[in-house]
Amino acid sequence: MVGRLRAPTGRYGGKSAAQRQAERRLRFLAAALQLFGDAPGFRATTVAALSEAAGLSTRQFYEEFRTLEDVLAALHLQVNGWAERAVLDAVAEAGALPLAERVTALFRAYAASVTADPRRVRITFVEIIGVSPRLEEQRLARRSHWVDLICAEADAAAARGEAAPRDYRIAATAFIGSVNGLLHDWSAGWVEATLDEVVDELVRQLLSILRPPGWKPASA
Template identity: 35%
Template sequence: MSTSAPAPGSRRVYAGQSAEERDAARRARLLAVIHDVVGTHGYSALAVERVCTAANVSTRNFYQLYDGKEAAFADLYDDLLLGLGEQVAESLVATDGQPLAQRIPAALLAFLKPTFDDLRTARIIFVEVVGLSARIETTRLRNREKLIELIEAESRAAVVRGEVVDRNWRFAALALIGAATATALDWMLQKHRPPIEQLERELGELAVTLLTLDPRDAS
């Protein structure tokens, strides 16, 4: 988003809204349209003029908020990831005190559920962002790293509690994230999808296997 200072007088109230409130409302409308366009037709279908028309935002106001469509899409992606992160945090609070075998599957499903509920979000998160640009890739990897760190921290705490045997938790976290996202993407792309409850159960079982199975049992 633009960091330039507001023009003189831009903070005055108009129609009961401050300049900041009007900008927030424009941003919300723009992101809703971008979510629909990219989630339905792909990033290549995104055009500033069409987005502005659909969102009832002038192009002048658009460029006061963003330097182009990539910046606007990056803002949407950040917004979606923030929402998913909040779902994970809420899940961890709700499962506080429970064993790792319950906490991590619940947190994983909390992250994925919004994508199952809205396939536009799934397309953005799993398809459209991959390899789109260096800017988007940096955001994607930064947020993946947050998930890895969360899984590592929860797993090490479980080791201290004597629930699991210590291992390379980064490897386990990468395996879980990679397998879960690939499975979710495959489910999304299938013409005849299996019941979502089945997918959620299988992903939960995968998380438990990767994080709690004693690696010495496989030797």
């Protein structure tokens, strides 16, 4: 299949073509979250199986997507988008808190979103790995985006005298690796701890980066 089929236009059942298309897309993504994020997984799912799970036809699939890889790419972005929205909402709510409390609030929001459904964890940390150069580029781009977010928050804290002034990019990249690895291992049952304990450990790691030994906040 070289490209998507042309979707029908016009109103039907009181809904526009764009509304119907958006609903179909969401149904395919919901079905993909189940099949890719649980059993049988992305590599063992067929277009026919995904369409059946969505309650739609294969023709409707090809009106929305070209390949199953396109679905996985969209789902990966959707799951990351949910987590980012949770973090940004936490940033807005915790802006006036002291640094340690603010960092804790942000990571609780991220962890709560990603681990709210085990299927989200699998999409974020497992199914996306090694599929294709295109998806690897997307995965690394999303990781870079999280690094940018951490650097922005760290720079803002440094400007307020709450954190040491430095270039945080390398440290933030290493920290994101710790976040991904620990949350994946915890969700897989390889780490015996509560989610709160996992978040507390990540917060301690980040605070040690923001406030290295010997450095004191401006208020001190």
